[in-house]
Amino acid sequence: MIEPAPPHAEGVGLPWDVAVDDAVAVLAAARMEYGDTFTVRSGDDTYLFIFSPQGVTNFYGLSEGDASKGVADYLMLRRKLPDEMFVGRRTLPHELFSRDRTLGYLADLDGALEATIDELGSEGDIDLFALGRRIGQRVGLVSWGGPGAATGDRFQRLAAAFEVLDGSDAFVHPDSMAAVDASDKAAERAALEIVVSEITEGIEMLPDADTDGHPTFRSIVNAWSDQPDDWAARGVALDVALVHIASMSNLVAAIGWFLVDLLDHPDLLAEVREGNDGNEGHRGTTERAALESIRLAQRSIISRHVLKPLSLDVGDAVYEVGRGVTIATLLPLTNTEAPGHGEFRPDRWRGRRLADVSDLGSRELVTAFGHGSHTCPAQPFSLAAMVRTAQRLFGAYDIRPGWTERPTPVPAQIGGVARAGGPCEAHYVRRH
Numbered sequence: 001m002i003e004p005a006p007p008h009a010e011g012v013g014l015p016w017d018v019a020v021d022d023a024v025a026v027l028a029a030a031r032m033e034y035g036d037t038f039t040v041r042s043g044d045d046t047y048l049f050i051f052s053p054q055g056v057t058n059f060y061g062l063s064e065g066d067a068s069k070g071v072a073d074y075l076m077l078r079r080k081l082p083d084e085m086f087v088g089r090r091t092l093p094h095e096l097f098s099r100d101r102t103l104g105y106l107a108d109l110d111g112a113l114e115a116t117i118d119e120l121g122s123e124g125d126i127d128l129f130a131l132g133r134r135i136g137q138r139v140g141l142v143s144w145g146g147p148g149a150a151t152g153d154r155f156q157r158l159a160a161a162f163e164v165l166d167g168s169d170a171f172v173h174p175d176s177m178a179a180v181d182a183s184d185k186a187a188e189r190a191a192l193e194i195v196v197s198e199i200t201e202g203i204e205m206l207p208d209a210d211t212d213g214h215p216t217f218r219s220i221v222n223a224w225s226d227q228p229d230d231w232a233a234r235g236v237a238l239d240v241a242l243v244h245i246a247s248m249s250n251l252v253a254a255i256g257w258f259l260v261d262l263l264d265h266p267d268l269l270a271e272v273r274e275g276n277d278g279n280e281g282h283r284g285t286t287e288r289a290a291l292e293s294i295r296l297a298q299r300s301i302i303s304r305h306v307l308k309p310l311s312l313d314v315g316d317a318v319y320e321v322g323r324g325v326t327i328a329t330l331l332p333l334t335n336t337e338a339p340g341h342g343e344f345r346p347d348r349w350r351g352r353r354l355a356d357v358s359d360l361g362s363r364e365l366v367t368a369f370g371h372g373s374h375t376c377p378a379q380p381f382s383l384a385a386m387v388r389t390a391q392r393l394f395g396a397y398d399i400r401p402g403w404t405e406r407p408t409p410v411p412a413q414i415g416g417v418a419r420a421g422g423p424c425e426a427h428y429v430r431r432h
């Protein structure tokens with residue numbers, strides 16, 4: 001299946017298939033033992049892990065037709081999500097982030113943040129990652145969930161259903177997938193029916209004139225207009241659900257880490273507050289800090305499922321890789337290993353690129369939003385959402401951390417931006 005045969009990490013498995021305390025630590029140890037290229041056999045699957053500079057650069061250059069990100073994602077997510085969600089989608093998440101669309105979402109962002117601030121009131125205690133999830137959910141549903149999806153009882157019902165349907169459980173809590181399988185995804189199916197019912201209500205509330213807001217939702221509805229009403233409503237709901245679940249993979253946790261990092265860096269926090277007062281000069285600094293928070297919190301396994309036999313040059317060897325192998329690299333290892341890369345230093349970014357890559361074997365070894373043709377299409381949207389969220393929250397509140405040690409990631413997590421492994425409480429008081 002792979003020629004020549006790379007070193008094989010005997011006895012190493014991935015957390016979907018075997019009990020693993022810390023998935024990233026297990027793969028880091030395998031790399032120490034076997035070097036930058038090795039295979040792991042887990043369940044029925046063979047993974048080819050690559051970490052060498054040239055290997056990682058060439059990995060990001062693989063074409064979707066030869067080595068598919070879509071199929072690799074599907075194989076991961078189907079452990080959690082009902083199969084019907086993947087069949088017959090007419091709108092895919094990466095189609096929704098054109099410049100015009102993104103500007104539209106950002107116009108709605110402030111309303112979503114005001115609603116969150118109303119909910120918070122003048123003083124209280126809050127878990128910052130729970131707050132990040134709440135904001136991420138609201139920002140997403142106001143952008144593509146249709147009329148009324150981000151307010152009142154309908155928001156509560158949709159947010160609760162998406163907590164159950166959250167596809168990122170497949171890589172944040174891979175150890176729980178056996179239980180999901182054993183239940184035949186009963187809870188997930190029930191949550192999906194709530195989403196279908198709420199989105200159907202949203203379709204009924206959609207104004208006739210296509211100038212009256214909700215352009216993304218309307219385009220999803222239009223894509224199903226040739227179908228009978230019931231079937232069309234279900235199709236629209238499943239399209240919206242898949243977009244929303246894709247958005248929950250990273251953004252909700254990235255907001256949490258960003259708030260934590262800003263509280264750890266009072267000088268930066270002061271600049272963020274100045275940004276809230278309309279001082280645009282501080283936007284760039286805040287955005288660089290957001291990129292740095294994501295870089296350090298990255299726990300993503302980036303993987304491609306081989307569809308056609310291919311050659312992969314990793315520097316010290318060229319491997320012929322057969323169909324069915326999953327080629328992967330792991331951002332928590334590559335993002336932080338170069339000298340000084342374990343530190344939080346926003347000035348390492350110039351715009352959205354690293355300013356200096358001379359100490360990296362290749363630029364592709366470090367990333368927040370990916371490289372090559374699959375680079376995150378929602379990067380401008382996500383960074384703007386993070387910057388505006390921080391400006392608005394820290395503009396409105398003094399927030400005092402309740403933790404004494406920095407929160408750490410969920411140990412079993414392998415994929416996406418790290419979730420906090422424990423509570424991350426903070427006390428907030430309104431400033432003005």
Ligand code: HEM
Nearest residue numbers: 093094246247250251254302368369370374375376378382
């Ligand atoms: C801070 C937030 C986010 C981070 C750090 C992030 C990170 C990433 C990364 C690293 C990739 C590349 C994965 C790979 O090469 O396999 C990616 C791709 C992608 N992201 Fe994001 N993402 C974020 C937010 C979002 C949001 C809000 C959405 C909305 C639906 C989204 C949708 C996508 C899609 C559809 C792709 C695949 C693009 C393609 O295959 O062409 N992301 N993201």
